[in-house]
Amino acid sequence: MKRISDYDTILNIYEDEITLKGSRFIGILMPCKTEEEIPVCLEKVSERYRNATHYCYAAVFNGSERKEKSSDNGEPSGTAGKPIQFMLKGSELSDVICIVVRYFGGTLLGTGGLVHAYSEASRIVLDKVSRHTRTACAVYRFTLDYGYYSTFESKCRDLMARNPQCDYSDKVDVKAWIRIDDDEDFVRRITDLTERHVMLKQSDDEYIEDAFVRK
Template sequence: MDYKTVYQSGSAEVVEKRSRFIADVFPVSSEEEVLDCLEHVKGQYRDARHHCWACVIGAEGVLERLSDDGEPGGTAGKPILEVIRGQALRDVLIVVTRYFGGTLLGTGGLVRAYTAAAREGLAHSIIITKIHGAKLKIAIEYTELGKLQHFFAERGLASVGIEYTEQVEMEVMVPLKEADGVAAEIIEETNGKSDIRKDGEYWYAQTGTKIKIFGQVVQK
């Protein structure tokens, strides 16, 4: 299952009737990481009264947590969580710190402010799609290299490694569901002059021609 997540943390601030709402966004993969991030934020804004937050952890969104941290029930944590849900994000924590500006906002005003802050925090973060993929190791003759590079370009695939020995040995990440089809196409493109094997399953993301591998998928 592919999923969207935060690759690079972001921070943003919105002001509502002189109250400041500062959103900090973090990639997280466990409740322990959530607690560490919360301690970091509370240490950074020691004089703030409220540090409201929400998180979704797990590729399938199996764990959701939230806190209003002293704000009226349902006015902070839930709006933040709804922003995360609305963008279908996983493995993400958003903490919104509030500095009171002297004017009561009411429940509707708080919901709008916390929602706006969470959205701005995400707008200042880098979001990627993590793909459940297979790493293909390919060995070809030098005469087939041009064909294979052209095939990769047409399919929008990027090599994650290449070695020049007696043959050209390449590694490429492809979505798991497409791995068998891509392997068959490579064999056809090279007229059978290629040796292909699957070398594990990984979470990865692709931006343009760049590939970032995050780790091997643990089989259950």
């Protein structure tokens, strides 16, 4: 089974622009987790920047299992979507869309000029971003006797990406988020500390937003 991995994304919208021979190129970088969100993002931008000549874009989405889509939106083939996509790939961000809005200024830029303009409009907005890491975790559910729980907390704390979720009754039902890279170490530790008296149920891997910072 293919495992997910950590990746960087953004939480906010960023904008910047350049002017080249009278044409305005406005770069907008927005969160975009799925292909279905692309038209929603384009609609928001077109409502804000009405009557533009072109709304070109590139998107990288689907978390660490990156998928890509781009559009020249009427510009000559390969002069807009691909340059934006190239800049996005270089940033190593995912779940983002970069839309470059062009207002034509009356002077044709040629193929090289367009590639430069769309690349530069993407670059300057990417330079402004504050990165946010989504941490890939293995998710385990298990039940512990109270005698084992305090040992679990002390021995496995460094492997957990966030505080465990616990329900207390005659025993402790635990849901734990473990960083993917620490998965095997966690299974070994908890098996040893409970003297194999634990039944681990593993759920699908998840991304979490609020992982502990490693010390």
